[in-house]
Amino acid sequence: MKRDIVIIGGGPAGMITAITAKANHPDKSIVFIRKEERTLTPCGIPYIFSTLGTVEKDMVPDDPFLNKGLEIIIDEALDVNTKEKKIVLASKGELEYEKLVFATGSEPIRPKWLTGSDLENVFVIKKDHKYLQNVKDILKEQKKIAVIGAGFIGVEMSDELATDGKEVFLIEKLPYILGRAFDEDFTKDMQKTLSNKGINILTGSGVKELKGNGKVEKVILENGKEVEVDSVILSMGYAPQVSVAKKAGILITSTGGIWVDEYMRTSVEDVFAVGDCTQRINFITRRPTPTMLASTATSEARVAGSNLYNIQNLKAFNGTIAIFSTKVDGIVIGSAGATESEAKASDFEVITGDFEGMDRHPGTIPGAGKQKVKLVVAKRSGIIIGGQISGGESASELVNVLGFIIQNRMRVDEVYTSQIGTHPLTTSAPTKYPLIKAAEAAMMKNI
């Protein structure tokens, strides 16, 4: 069996590589291989526990792919021979390719150093609908749940489980939640919102051990505290899945991802890699970054999918800008680019620009709420290298405005005189557009 383009992996990176490849190379036969019978929307996973209500509602249908003339094989790629351009499948078949794309994703980390992490009722957030259905069924009967790791997934899981009536303990080693994406001052409101929902937030609390007799019963913290639990959810990060690529002799970086160049080409001819299985470089700090976002993966997939046979689409931005947002009880917080603490830790000399206003205008308009922006600015050049936003629903797109500002390497003085659109019912006043006012605040410090 031979296909022109073979993609290993059926998550967002694989799907968008396939769709992009088809659009750009309509005459090529394109297949993607995935292990799972059905695929989930990965960012929707926390919401199956309450907001969506069922795993079923988070499924991605296959029809749109099949209708586009793409082929899906439910199988596992065990080995790749890059010289003969052949893939060995678990079903014992072989598959030849012209161009190969690794989109093998990442797997949740269940740390070996954590004694008890293999106890019953210790779960991870695996992108597998059967596994998740099982977790959901078990949690249904339980009350006390510890979530270890307060990144986005930990925070969203805690929020959903609390909404579902559980007693939740959110445990985080760092001194504050969402520490990779936000500076501490920016997470306080969100932390308060979660506390008000009844979530027990234990920050600055490293986990020492999980204890139990078969089933997990206690989380033992480094500070000696013990938390009694029915279940534990580990949200301690994800590791790139590179075993097949590694066996095939494809270069893996020291931080564990598949090495790729700017066009998502690996070290081996005609082999590409996209998504969480690759090693990304941070757009700002120029250092390897563990950012794993579906949105980033789809950008890489568009680069790969359109450039498999020749480089026809130049990559717009060299490096990963982590842009994300989340929402808890009507409050959205978002971040793009470097945080102040990240920038300083990477030896950037920065100033910040802060502004707090209202997300509708005048402030007397029904539904108006607070909106807050913090910009992180490279001191000498005035280039905006990051920012954080909190506000209502629209903050999720406001963070994309910021994303385009960062990607275009705009300076504060350029943003200061940029043109924006506003409306009483949906945005800040034009006189107080938060990104512009925060740019102004940074400029005034720099005078």
Next chain:
Amino acid sequence: MKRDIVIIGGGPAGMITAITAKANHPDKSIVFIRKEERTLTPCGIPYIFSTLGTVEKDMVPDDPFLNKGLEIIIDEALDVNTKEKKIVLASKGELEYEKLVFATGSEPIRPKWLTGSDLENVFVIKKDHKYLQNVKDILKEQKKIAVIGAGFIGVEMSDELATDGKEVFLIEKLPYILGRAFDEDFTKDMQKTLSNKGINILTGSGVKELKGNGKVEKVILENGKEVEVDSVILSMGYAPQVSVAKKAGILITSTGGIWVDEYMRTSVEDVFAVGDCTQRINFITRRPTPTMLASTATSEARVAGSNLYNIQNLKAFNGTIAIFSTKVDGIVIGSAGATESEAKASDFEVITGDFEGMDRHPGTIPGAGKQKVKLVVAKRSGIIIGGQISGGESASELVNVLGFIIQNRMRVDEVYTSQIGTHPLTTSAPTKYPLIKAAEAAMMKNI
């Protein structure tokens, strides 16, 4: 009496010039002169009729300006002597200046050709709280109201009056509503929403005459139809207020605005102009444009306010990009840059990229609604020169994402591989981000 910086006008253009000047020149004495005792938020005016409920809720307080050390004079500038650098005030005082800024704004057009436009109960939307309070008081007792002109103000007024229980006739000469900002295909949904609210929309209907005995009683259309009314609201555009500038010998363009250069300097030394009283050039078409938006005015005000004594802040974008949005019954539509019809009328060869998706993901998430994007793209270069968006609340900031794309002269292929941030509860899926998918659609046409 002498002040270093004198600003004539107290609307958004004047206010932001004053604030910016103070931030950049803290040691200068700065005053703004305005006729009105108190100022309104101009874009909030339609909403005093129902959503806000009172004129009072739309007022801008003076305290924040006074607290910043700015001075406000309630008076009228009658004459300016630019040689002696003196202003004659209606109160008979004189005011000397070092730098003068015209921010005299615009006045609603009450067309002379329209017989009956001076009848009683024929109103315009004047930015004057006493006038508006009077309109509101009179309308309270009335039932049938015709709104003539279906631009943003006409549409928003109709919506608010309908919400308030009035029988509304929205009359527009063009074949569809919001014709300056949108292509026809894009206004259909909004038009349907307004119709469903009970608003009688009469498009393609030029007005011939207003009739009545003292008070207005009928609107006579060019097609012979008659509409019986208690009141008429004329929303037929605004004219720059340039009488004082003209008398002072400052250059006025053939289209009636004060001529300004890129730094908002007029033809006379030390005299600047900002906002609706100036003649703007369209960023895309490079032609004079009648766009009058508070958001555009604040951008100009920041340019002027920071460059009064020397050019320290380069203007970021040369020309006006009309960016706006409005909301009716939960549906937001927005536009930035050139429409397809405007581009073609200005001799641009364009293609479009269209996409329709959902504004949350997966589509099963509660509150998910349709989201639609149309991009207008210069054919050979692939540069995005305009776009239209409809969707939920977040569309108002999505149009700002588009605004930054246009201002940075980004091409469709750059947007195609740009990075964005998404979240299930607040945005489209990363695989279907509407601006990226519309860029893709345009690229595929161009291959």
